[in-house]
Amino acid sequence: MPTTARTVLFHEIGGPEVLRVEDATIPDHPAPGEVLVRVEALGLNRAEALFRSGTYYYQPALPASRLGYEASGIVEAIGEGVTELAVGDPVMTGPGIEMSAQGVYAERVVLPESAVLRRPGSVDAVTGAAAWLTYTTAYGGLLETAGLKPGDHVLITGASSGVGTAAIQVARRIGAIPLATTRTEEKRRGLLELGAAEVVVTGESTPEAVAKEVRRLTGGNGVEVLFDAIGGPGFRPLAEALARGGSVVAYGWLDLRPAEIPWNWPLTIHMYANMVLTGTPGGRRRSTAFLNAGLADGGFRPVVGEVFEGLDRIQDAHRLMESNTHTGKIVVRV
Numbered sequence: 001m002p003t004t005a006r007t008v009l010f011h012e013i014g015g016p017e018v019l020r021v022e023d024a025t026i027p028d029h030p031a032p033g034e035v036l037v038r039v040e041a042l043g044l045n046r047a048e049a050l051f052r053s054g055t056y057y058y059q060p061a062l063p064a065s066r067l068g069y070e071a072s073g074i075v076e077a078i079g080e081g082v083t084e085l086a087v088g089d090p091v092m093t094g095p096g097i098e099m100s101a102q103g104v105y106a107e108r109v110v111l112p113e114s115a116v117l118r119r120p121g122s123v124d125a126v127t128g129a130a131a132w133l134t135y136t137t138a139y140g141g142l143l144e145t146a147g148l149k150p151g152d153h154v155l156i157t158g159a160s161s162g163v164g165t166a167a168i169q170v171a172r173r174i175g176a177i178p179l180a181t182t183r184t185e186e187k188r189r190g191l192l193e194l195g196a197a198e199v200v201v202t203g204e205s206t207p208e209a210v211a212k213e214v215r216r217l218t219g220g221n222g223v224e225v226l227f228d229a230i231g232g233p234g235f236r237p238l239a240e241a242l243a244r245g246g247s248v249v250a251y252g253w254l255d256l257r258p259a260e261i262p263w264n265w266p267l268t269i270h271m272y273a274n275m276v277l278t279g280t281p282g283g284r285r286r287s288t289a290f291l292n293a294g295l296a297d298g299g300f301r302p303v304v305g306e307v308f309e310g311l312d313r314i315q316d317a318h319r320l321m322e323s324n325t326h327t328g329k330i331v332v333r334v
Contacts, residue, residue, distance in 0.1 A: 003025065003026050003027070004023040004025055004026065005023070005026050005106050005109070006021055006022070006106065006107045006311055007021070007022060007023070007024035007066065007105065007107070008020070008021055008066070008067055008103070008105035008311060009021075009024065009064050009065065009066060010060070010062075010064075010065055010067065011062060011063050011064055012063075013052065013053055013054035013060065013062075014052070015052075016314075016315040016316075016318035016319050016322070017315060018052065019052070019067070019315050019318065021311045021312055021314065024066075024106065026110055027110055029077055029079070030077055030078060030082075031079050031110075032079045032080040032081045033079055033081050033082060033112060034078075034079040034082070034110050034111065034112055034113065035075055035077070035078050035079070035082060035085055035111055035112075035113055036075070036076045036077040036078070036108060036109075036110050037071070037073040037074065037075060037076065037091060037093065037104075037108065037109050037110075038074050038075075038076045039071045039072075039104060039106060039107055039109060039334045040072055040073045040074065040125035040129075040333070040334055041072050041073075041125040041126050041128070041129035041307075041331050041332065041333045041334060042068060042070065042071050042105055042129055042332040042334065043070035043071070043072075043130045043131075043132070043133065043329050043330075043331055044068075044070075044317055044329065044330040044331070044332070045069055046161075046252070046254075046321070047069065048068055048069065048318075049318060049321055051067060051099055052067060060099070061100035061101065065099070065103070066099060066100060066102065066103030066104075066105065066106070067099055067103040067105045068097075068099060068103040068104040068105035068106075069094055069097050069099065069103075069104065069133060070093060070129060070132055070133050071092070071093045071104040071105075071109070072090070072093075072119055072125045072127075072128030072129040073090075073125065073334075074088065074089070074091070075087050075088060075089045075091055075116070079113075082113045084113060084118070085113065085116060085118065089118060089119075090118070090119040090120075090121055090128070092116075092117050092118075092119045092128045092129070092131065092132045093109070093111060093115055093116055093117070094115065094117065094132040094133055094278065095114060095115050095117070095275070095278040095279060095284050096112065096114055096275065097111065097115050102115070105311070105314065105332075106334075107334055114281075114284070117132065117284070117288050118292070119292075119295075120292050120295050120296045122295075122296060123295050123296070125333070126307060126331050126333060127295070127304075128295075129329075129331050130162065130302035130303075130328070130329035131166075131291060131295060131300065131302045132291065133163075133274065134162040134165070134166035134302065135166045135169075135287075135290070135291045135300060135302075136274060136277070136278055136287040136288070136291060137163045137166070137272075137274045138163055138166040138167040138170040138227075139170055139286075139287050139290050140274055140277040140278070140283070140287060141227060141249040141251050141270075141272045141274075142154065142167060142170055142171060142176075142225065142227060142249065143170070143174070143290075144277060144286075145247075145272050146224075146249045146270065148171065148174065148176050148224070149174075149176065149224075150174055150175030150176060151176065151177070152176045152224040152225060153176070153177045153218050153221075153222075153224055153225075153243075154167070154176055154177070154178055154179065154223055154224065154225040154227055155179045155180075155181070155223045155226045155227065155228075155238065156168060156171075156178055156179065156180045156181070156196075156227045157181045157226070157229060157238065158181065158182070158228075158230055158254070159181060159182050159196065159199070160182045160183075160187045160190070160191060160326075160328070161229065161328075162302075162303070162328055162329040163252075164180065164229070165191070165302075165303040165327065165328050166300070166302070167227055168180060168191065168194050168195050169194065169195060169294070169299070169300050170294075170300075172195045173294060173300075177197045178195065178196050178197055179196065179197060179198045179200070179214060179217060179223065180196040180198070180199045181199070181200045181201075181202050182199060182200075182201060183201070183202050183203060184201065184203070187327055188201050190303075191327075194301075194303065200213050200214065200217075206237075207233070207234035207236075207237040208237045210238065210241075211237045211241040212241075214241040218243075221243050222241050222242050222243035222244075222246065223241060223242060223243060223246060224242070224246045224247070225242075225246060225247050225249065226238055226239055226241070226247070226248045226249070227249050228248060228249065228250050228251070228252075229250075229251055229254055230252070230253075230254050230255050231250060231253040231256075231259050232253075232254075232255025232256070232257045232259055233255070233257055233258070233259065234255065234259075235250075235259035235260070235262075236259060236261065236262045236263075237262075239264070239267065239269075240263070240264045242262070242264060242267050244264075244266065245266050245267065246267050246268075247267065247269075248262075248267065248268070248269045248270065249272050250269065250271050250272065251272040251273075251274070302328065302329060303327060303328025303329065304328055304329050304330075304331050305320075305326030305327050305329060305330055306320060306326060306330055307332070307333055308330070308331070308332045308333070309332075309333050310332070310333070311332065311334055313332060314332060317332050
């Protein structure tokens with residue numbers, strides 16, 4: 001008898017309503033270099049909503065596409081040649097996954113060993129599902145790409161997102177000073193409690209007004225790093241709040257409208273893609289070591305906005321993600 005696992009699939013691009021939970025066939029045993037993971041929890045990411053709707057940087061393979069990058073679970077079986085993991089290990093997933101064929105929204109999933117990372121035994125499944133992509137993106141963008149240093153100011157836009165909340169904690173961990181933007185006063189309080197030095201509530205403010213406030217908060221000097229996931233017309237004025245010689249790290253582009261180049265030269269603009277870092281053995285090793293150290297000693301506390309119970313709630317979880325009313329990560333417990 002073939003082995004099956006309840007799996008989230010979609011057969012056409014569209015909104016959350018296209019997601020279906022179906023029985024999908026999985027191998028009886030992992031092939032050489034592969035790992036079978038029993039999934040305990042899923043962490044949702046904006047990329048998955050874009051992929052489902054056909055607006056991600058690569059297209060789903062229809063008529064039956066899987067979905068999802070990030071899960072935590074337990075290793076149930078390993079293929080020949082797997083040396084870094086053993087049956088029973090708690091793990092997280094993320095690096096190098098091609099969602100159509102390897103998406104992790106499922107009860108069980110078979111993945112290459114390189115896509116499965118050890119999770120500290122003290123870290124529960126929900127926390128593990130909310131951690132990998134957010135903290136490795138913040139680590140790679142802020143430390144390896146921008147070279148953020150102790151005492152530097154960093155402006156984190158859209159800071160109530162999963163990556164934004166992680167970036168606040170990463171900056172604090174190395175002694176940098178995180179300034180954050182968010183749209184509402186309610187979210188402001190949560191970001192201050194998380195460790196933001198200052199929070200600018202954007203509301204109906206123009207990007208120019210936000211940039212002016214950032215310069216005031218830094219004594220007129222500006223920030224050494226802008227960590228931005230929004231782009232669009234607000235890109236230029238916010239980048240002009242950089243200190244001389246500062247760096248912009250654009251790790252997303254939620255506003256698809258054109259952006260102008262800032263004129264406060266000299267500055268450096270980086271377009272950051274996390275898979276470039278975590279797609280290499282060295283990058284995976286460094287980013288995972290940084291993440292696991294913070295998780296193990298309690299310095300990193302992933303912010304979980306809501307936990308949904310069961311794969312059957314996947315449509316509701318995607319609707320909440322698209323509402324932008326939550327703070328931090330959305331997790332589905334399998």
